[in-house]
Amino acid sequence: MSNDFIFNIKRICFDENYRPADNTRITTNFANLARGERRQENLRDALRMINNRFNALAHWDNAKGNRYSVELEIISVDVDIEGKGQSFPTIEILKTNIFDHHTEQRIEGIVGNNFSSYVRDYDFSVLLPNHNKDQAEFSIPDNFGELHGKLFKSFVTSDSFKENFTKPPVICLSVSDNKTYQRTGNQHPVLGVEYQPNGTSLTEQYFQKMGLQVRYFMPANSAAPLAFYFVGDLLNDYTNLELIGTISTMETFQKIYRPEIYNANAVAGKSYQPNLKNLDHSLTQIIYDREERSQLASEQGKFAEQNFIKPYQKVLEQWSANYA
Secondary structure (H helix, E strand, C coil): CCCCCEEEEEEEEECCCCCCCCCCCCCCHHHHHCCCCCHHHHHHHHHHHHHHHHHHHCCCCCCCCCCEEEEEEEEEEEEECCCCCCEEEEEEEEEEEEEECCCCEEEEEEEEEEEEEHHHHHHHHHHHHHHHCCCCCCCCCCCCCHHHHHHHHHHHCCHHHHHHCCCCCEEEEECCCCCCEEEEEEEECCCEEEEEECCCCHHHHHHHCCCCEEEEEECCCCCCCEEEEECCCCCCCCCHHHHHHHHHHHHHHHHHHCHHHHCECCCCCCEECCCCCCCCECCCCCCCCHHHHHHHHHHHHHHHHHHHHCCCHHHHHHHHHHCC
């Protein structure tokens, strides 16, 4: 059996006119912002925040703080398991591009950034709870995350990925409120100060099966570290502007989604434990329905189970067993 499924990539511009596609995961950060009466104001304000943050970090030769604009594309990846033209939406990520208004050049940014996956919803919202139902102690199912990890690695090494993107993805997530992070002496000119966690997490283990390692950095004038998941050498494989594109985009989303951590009024110290109950934080003017986001994760996990996991179970099991 071939190690490769057929991956189809679709691109849509994420701007103030964006409307989620029918098969977009509703819990995705950018899809959540694009709903409701203030959808256009939400999008416009979020994009303004991203551009302002980018120019603040890319401050050299940028006296007026308006040299750059960040352009975002939503990359939707569908997989065709049997090669019969029937596909399932597996992955949704963001692609950054940077427009330099001084040179009038468009600079390619990093793909990844935000990460969404129906199969991950299934793993965490259906498989994991069912495995632990009525159990005295929490445990992880055998091969948890194996299929998802192999699907992701298959996509990143596919011809479709190589034809569309020049560098491996970088995914940027929030830090965990279950861990304590210690500031190190390592500092990068763009990523900022590096932090080390006091242990691993299920999320880290899950992303490791996707072929990704993680490092934690707090950029200048940030309130808390960000988790950067990557392949290769994060500090040397990407340019400063590429990294700033990811920071400005994902920090903005985190300020909206997790203001208790990323819009906190006190900056993370040498020893830092994130607190989602922190009352000393500021709110953006952007409306984001966090409660609905949590509820829908379970529904979308069930959708993946019914439309992907169960119908293709034997094919997926055989493919996963033979995937190298």
